[in-house]
Amino acid sequence: MRTRILSRTAAAVAVLLAAGLAVLTPAAASTMAGGVASGVAGGVASGVATGAEAISTGTWMATASVTSMTFTANTDQLSTVSNTGTIALSAISYKVTVSNPASGTPTFTLATCAVAWVSGKCSGGAGTQVGGTLAKNSTTTVTSTQVPPLNGAVYLEVQPAAVTASVTVTLGTSITSPAQLRTGVKTSQ
Amino acid sequence: MSQHIHAKTKSRNKRPTRGILAGLFVASVGLLTTTGVYAALSGAATGSEAVSSGTLNLTLSPDVGVGFSNFTNKMAPGDTDNVFVNLNNTGTLASAAGMTLWVAGTPSNALTNGSATGEGLNVKATQCSVAWTLATGVCSGTTTPILASTQVSAMNTAGTAVSLSNVPALAAATGQVAHVEVTLGLTGTETSTNGVAPSPTVQGLSTTLAYTFTEQQRLGTATNQ
Numbered sequence: 001m002r003t004r005i006l007s008r009t010a011a012a013v014a015v016l017l018a019a020g021l022a023v024l025t026p027a028a029a030s031t032m033a034g035g036v037a038s039g040v041a042g043g044v045a046s047g048v049a050t051g052a053e054a055i056s057t058g059t060w061m062a063t064a065s066v067t068s069m070t071f072t073a074n075t076d077q078l079s080t081v082s083n084t085g086t087i088a089l090s091a092i093s094y095k096v097t098v099s100n101p102a103s104g105t106p107t108f109t110l111a112t113c114a115v116a117w118v119s120g121k122c123s124g125g126a127g128t129q130v131g132g133t134l135a136k137n138s139t140t141t142v143t144s145t146q147v148p149p150l151n152g153a154v155y156l157e158v159q160p161a162a163v164t165a166s167v168t169v170t171l172g173t174s175i176t177s178p179a180q181l182r183t184g185v186k187t188s189q
Numbered sequence: 190m191s192q193h194i195h196a197k198t199k200s201r202n203k204r205p206t207r208g209i210l211a212g213l214f215v216a217s218v219g220l221l222t223t224t225g226v227y228a229a230l231s232g233a234a235t236g237s238e239a240v241s242s243g244t245l246n247l248t249l250s251p252d253v254g255v256g257f258s259n260f261t262n263k264m265a266p267g268d269t270d271n272v273f274v275n276l277n278n279t280g281t282l283a284s285a286a287g288m289t290l291w292v293a294g295t296p297s298n299a300l301t302n303g304s305a306t307g308e309g310l311n312v313k314a315t316q317c318s319v320a321w322t323l324a325t326g327v328c329s330g331t332t333t334p335i336l337a338s339t340q341v342s343a344m345n346t347a348g349t350a351v352s353l354s355n356v357p358a359l360a361a362a363t364g365q366v367a368h369v370e371v372t373l374g375l376t377g378t379e380t381s382t383n384g385v386a387p388s389p390t391v392q393g394l395s396t397t398l399a400y401t402f403t404e405q406q407r408l409g410t411a412t413n414q
Contacts (some may be wrong), residue, residue, distance in 0.1 A: 044405060044406055044409075045245045045282070045405075045406040046245065046403050046404060046405050046406065047245040047246050047247030047278070047280060047284065047403070047404045047406075048247060048401060048402070048403050048404075049247040049248055049249035049276060049401075049402045050249065050399055050400060050401050050402070051249050051256065051257030051274060051399075051400045052257055052397055052398065052399050052400070053257045053258060053259065053260065053270075053272065053373065053397070053398045053400070054258075054259040054260065054395070054396075054397045054398075055259075055260045055264060055270070055300070055310065055373065055395065055396060055397075055398060056260070056263055056264065056394070056395040057263060057264045057265070057300065057375060057377075057391055057392055057393060057394050057395075058263030058264065058265050058392065058393070059263075059381070059386060059392040059393045060265070060381055060392065061381035061384045061385065061386060061392075062381075062384060063383060063384035064383070067383070084384050085381070085392075086263045086393075087263065087265045172382060172383050173382070173383055173384065174380050174381065174382045174383075175380065175381050176378075176379070176380040177265070177266045177377040177378060177379060177380075178265070178266035178267045178377060178378070181265050181266060181267065182265065183267065184265065184266070184267025184268045184269065185262070185265075185267075185268045185269075186268070186269050186271065186326065187260065187262070187268070187269065187270045187271065188254065188271045188272075188273075188323055188324075188325075188326040189254050189255055189258060189260075189270070189271070189272060
């Protein structure tokens with residue numbers, strides 16, 4: 001009996017307290033709503049428009065099939081220079097280093113050909129000389145406008161003179177953008 | 190006798206509990222009554238005011254050609270890709286003078302993040318008073334530069350968005366259109382040696398650029414009525 005009275009009384013108290021809170025709550029809610037509205041009114045709207053464009057860049061590079069040549073006689077040696085990039089070239093540079101032999105004063109010249117050399121001839125001719133005469137114990141960069149086409153090659157011949165002792169020529173390629181690339185292309189789409 | 194004493198003790202024990210419950214009951218009734226009195230004493234006055242808010246919409250669509258799309262070729266330094274787009278204020282609110290642009294690349298790489306110093310993609314924008322001519326890329330009206338060539342790496346976040354200049358067609362009333370040529374170019378000043386690109390490099394990369402144009406609403410106006 002006592003337990004039942006206690007339960008009923010507690011329930012009644014709970015109901016009354018809840019009712020009291022419910023009556024008070026709307027006043028608190030309206031205060032919060034006023035704060036939110038004030039924040040929006042103080043903001044600044046912005047309009048945004050977006051667009052997307054995908055882009056890929058090409059590559060410009062070339063390799064020489066033979067990069068180090070040792071000469072003990074005045075016999076020409078060959079290297080094939082291939083375009084391994086995806087951008088057409090307008091020029092290519094060769095860095096040529098001549099070692100200092102034990103004796104003698106050898107010199108070298110470079111010549112290029114669009115087709116493979118045959119018995120020292122480029123389509124029956126002398127090919128196109130690149131740069132000047134290269135002396136022993138030197139490093140020289142020479143530039144040629146006869147370039148390997150895309151997916152193609154140019155044929156290089158190193159021509160020695162006055163070799164009396166073993167001498168080494170090392171050969172490297174370099175391509176610098178934008179000067180040694182094809183002319184820029186303007187696309188409108 | 191002993192039964193009587195026991196009943197008396199029981200009766201004494203009930204008194205504090207009853208007292209507490211009675212107190213709580215009275216407090217609850219009091220709370221409710223107070224609230225009711227408060228409600229009863231509240232005075233309310235109402236008025237109504239109709240209001241409609243405006244809209245600020247900026248749309249981007251092709252002017253001539255395909256607009257922003259894919260550049261299918263492999264770009265080389267010195268190449269330019271021009272696209273022609275319309276920026277249209279289609280909302281009901283005028284925009285403030287000025288507009289910003291930022292360009293994000295996904296993925297971010299040397300084309301857009303500046304890791305290859307002095308290299309990467311650049312963007313230029315020019316407005317034409319009439320629609321552009323796609324075949325020639327020429328404006329038959331009056332051109333107005335709105336963005337000088339700018340490296341994407343300098344404008345690749347919302348925080349580094351650049352301000353476009355001279356955008357009168359978008360600064361005034363609603364419904365106006367700006368015919369804009371967006372020119373994308375590649376700055377590349379690097380040397381590949383013996384078939385190897387330097388590191389970092391702008392060669393052989395891909396990214397998708399997201400151009401974001403943003404206009405701000407006109408200044409708020411105070412109306413007294």
